[in-house]
Amino acid sequence: MVQLTRIYTKSGDKGKTALGNGTRVPKNDIRVAAYGTVDETNAVIGVARLHSDGDIDDMLARIQNDLFDLGADLCTPGDGSNDDPERPALRITAKQTERLEAEIDAINIHLDPLKSFVLPGGSALSAHLHVVRTVSRRAERLIVELAGIDAINPEAVRYINRLSDHMFVLARHANNGGKDDILWKPGLTR
Incomplete structure (x- = not known):
């Protein structure tokens, strides 16, 4: 388990940060941007959870935990094939992606079929x-x-790809099973 005794370390004051293997890179490194945006995704799920309950909130809580796993995976260079077997890096797994797929299928089966693209909105949760x-x-x-x-x-790419699909069907579910979706009307304001 992680234990933080100090929040600031001053080690990043010159614009560099440490990866999971100890390598120091600039804070604008693409790897840092990738796992930083995963962290941002996690934060906006936290805001969405203010409007969720029951099974939806349970799903979102599991996903938040997965996103910490994904961030840990991305901050440790490599694809896992050369990880030290004594201390393997935390990597996102196919099982986590498969759980997202099962949830997508279970939600989507109850949604009204799409007749147009969906505009973001409807309920606060959606x-x-x-x-x-x-x-x-x-x-x-x-x-x-x-x-x-x-x-x-x-698996990191597969997981994050499924996550956006999951959020789309979950957003439709939060709009009364898609009945309250706001649909795009092409050329409406011409």
Whole structure:
């Protein structure tokens, strides 16, 4: 378990931070941007949870924990294949992605079919989940960019891709099963 005794260390005062393996990199490094945006995704889920309860809140709580796992995965260079077997890095797993897929399927089966693109909004929870969706898409773009220049756990890309899908169907669920979705009307204001 992590134990923090001090919040500030002053070690980042010159614009560098330590990765999970101790390597120091600039704070604007793509890897730091990727896991920082995963952290931002987690924070906006925290705001969404102010409007959730029951099974939805339980799902969001599990996802928040997963996102800390994902951040730990991304802050440790490598794809996991060369991790020290005595002290392997924390990596996101296929089981976590599969759980998202199962939840997506279970939610989506009860939604009204889409007849147009959905505009973010409706209920407060739905609006916040759409913010989560867009921030997680930004995290995905950064993770894919990182994967193009450095080895990462491929499950990280799959997980973050499923997360935005999950937030989309959950946002529709929060809008009365899609009945209260606000639909895009192409050319409406021409």
